Amino acid sequence: MTCRPDSGKRSVIALSLLTATVVILVPCCLVFGSVDIPLGEVWATLTGCQDNRVWHVIVMEARIPMAVTAMLCGAALSVAGLLLQTTFDNPLAGPSVLGVSTGSSLGVAVVMLALGGTVGAGWGSYVSALVGAFAGASLVLGLLLLFSRLVKSTAMLLIVGIMIGYLASSVISLLNFFSTQEGVHSFVIWGLGSFSGVSLERLAVLAPVTFVLLMSSILLVKPLNALMLGARYAESLGVDVRRTRHLLLGLSGALTAVVTAFCGPIGFIGLVVPHIARLCVGTSNHTVLLPATALCGAAVALSCALVSVLPGAGGVIPVNAITPVVGVPVIIYVILNRNKLHYFN
Amino acid sequence: MSVEQLLTTHNLSVGYRDKTVLTGIDIHLCKGEMVALLGANGRGKSTLLRTLSRVQPPVSGEIELKGRNMSSFSSLDLARVISLVYTDRTQAGALTVKEVVSLGRQPYTGFFGRLDAEDKAIVSQAIEAVGISGLENRHLATLSDGERQKAMIARAIAQQGEIILLDEPTAFLDVASRLEIFSLLKGLAHEQGKGIVVSTHDVTDVLECADSAWIIPSDVDGLVCGDVSKLIDEGVVNALFPGRDIVFDPVSRRFRPEC
DSSP: OOOOTTHHHHHHHHHHHHHHHHHHHHHHHHHOSSSOOOHHHHHHHHTTOOOOHHHHHIIIIIIHHHHHHHHHHHHHHHHHHHHHHHHTTOTTOOTTTTTHHHHHHHHHHIIIIISOOOTTSHHHHHHHHHHHHHHHHHHHHHHHHHHHHHOOOHHHHHHHHHHHHHHHHHHHHHHHHTSOHHHHHHHHHHHTOOSTTOOHHHHHHHHHHHHHHHHHHHTTHHHHHHHTTOHHHHHHTTOOHHHHHHHHHHHHHHHHHHHHHHHOOOOSHHHHHHHHHHHHHOOOOHHHHHHHHHHHHHHHHHHHHHHHTTTGGGOOOOHHHHHHHHHHHHHHHHHHTTTTOGGGO | OOOOEEEEEEEEEEEETTEEEEEEEOOEEETTOEEEEEEOTTSSHHHHHHHHTTSSOOSEEEEEETTEEGGGSOHHHHHTTEEEEOOOOOSOTTSBHHHHHHHTTTTTSOTTOOOOHHHHHHHHHHHHHTTOGGGTTSBGGGSOHHHHHHHHHHHHHHTTOSEEEEESTTTTOOHHHHHHHHHHHHHHHHHHOOEEEEEOSOHHHHHHHOSEEEEEOSSSSSOEEEEHHHHHHTTTTGGGSTTSSEEEETTTTEEEEOO
C-alpha cells in the first residue's frame, strides 16, 4: 500500500530542490562559455569591481541576458505545454506537437521573408516578429479549436495538430523559396533556436511580457484543477469550460509566440518538462504542478544552454540539437511506464 | 403530508436538433427520495440526465428547480444545487482522494480555490459518509474502480447540492461495489434528505434500494414513473425489454429467462 500522508511535504521538498537547482545553474551559465571566467571574477563583475573590460562585457552583455532568457523561455514553453496538456486532456500534447510552434515560425517567416524585415535590427523589427509569431500561433490554435468541435477523440486531434504543423512548414518552405538569399540566411540562423541571441535591450521586452504571461497562468489554477476531472465534471462545478479553454489556449499561444519570436522554434521542452515536473512532485494538483513546471522548465533550459557552450572556443551547439536528447528518453520512459504512472490513470 | 419538491418538469421533451428522444415528460423529484432511472440502451436515459443538469437545452417544455425556472440559475448557483457523477475514467489519477473531494468545494471557494477550516470539515465528512476514510491520501490511480466511484460520490456530497444525478455510476463495478453504492445512495437520500436520480442497467440491484423509478419502456413513447412496488405490480419493469426472451419475476424481483 502506498500511503502518503505527507504529500504536502513532498511538494514543498520538490519545489525547494527545483529552486535550488535553478539557483546553482545560473552561476554555472555565467562561468562557463567560449572563455571560462572564474566564479570570483563573475562576482566581481556583478558587484562592479571588475577591471577586465572584456570579461565585464561578456558577463553583463552576453551571459546574463542568455541565462535570464533561458530561464524565462524554458519556464514559458513548459507552462505552455502544461496548459495544452490539461486543455486537451492529453499528456502528449505540447506546443511543438500541436503545431503551435510551427505556426509561430510561420508568422515570423512572413515578417522576415515576405515583408523583408530582419529580426536583427531595431525595435520595430522584433516587435513585428513578436506580432507575427502571435498571429501564427493564434491561427493554429484557432484551427485546433475549430477541429476540436468536430473531432471528439483527443488522439485524433493531436494528429490534426501535427498535420497543421506540416502545412505551416510547407508554407515556410515556399516563403524561403521565393525570398532573397540574405532573408533566408537570417531566417535559417533564427530557426536553429538559441537563447544567446537576445540582447539586453530585447530582454527588456521579452522579460516583462513573459513574466506577466506566467503570472496570469497562475490565476487559472482553480479551473485547471477542475479540468482534471474532464470538461463535463468541470462544467458541473460551475466552471465556464468554453471561456476557460479559450483563455488557456490564448495564454499558451502567447507564451509559445514570445519565445519563438525571440529564440526561434525550440522543440521538446514544452512537451517534456510537464512530465518531469509531475514525476518530481508526484501530483497533478496545479497549485503545486504549475510552479514546479515553471521551475523545472527554467532548470532544463539552463542545462541545455550550458551544454550548448560545452565546445568552449569551438562554437555553440544549436539548442534544438540538445533538447531532443533530453526529451526523447523522458517521453519514451513515460510511454513505456504509463500504466504505472498515476497521472496517466 | 407535503414533501418538498426539488425538481419538477412540465411537458418536457429532450433530444437533439434533428431528433427528439423523449416527449411529454412530467416528473418530479422530492427531498429524501432515491429514484432509479431505467431503460434499454439508446432510449434516452443519459439525454434526460444531461437535460436535467442543463448540460444540453430541452427541446421544449420547462424544468423547475426549487420552485424557480432552471434557466434563471447562473452556472455557479446551479453547481450549488445539482452535483453530478458520471462513469467516465478521469485524468485525475495523480490527485489524492482528498484533493478530488475538495474539488467539490469549488463553487464555494475563492479565486484560488483555497479551502478554509469549514470547507476542510465538509470534505472530511463527505469522505467519511462514503466509507473511504482510510484512503484520503491515496492517489486515485491506486484505488479500485468501486473506491474511485465512491470518491467521486464523496466529491458530489462535498458540493452540498440538494440534488445528485448519477449517470450509470455502477457500470464496470462488481456486484459487491454495486450494492454498496446503491445502499450508500439510499442512505444519502433518507438520512441527509438529498434528492437522488441514478440511471443504471443493474435493474435488480437498484430496485432493492430505490424508492421510486422513472422507466422508459421500449414499446411506448415517454416515461412512466411511480413507486417501485407499484411499477413492478403493473408490469412496467417487465416491459423494459420487450421482444427479448426474459421476464421480470415480481416475487424474486429479478429477471429470468422465459421458458
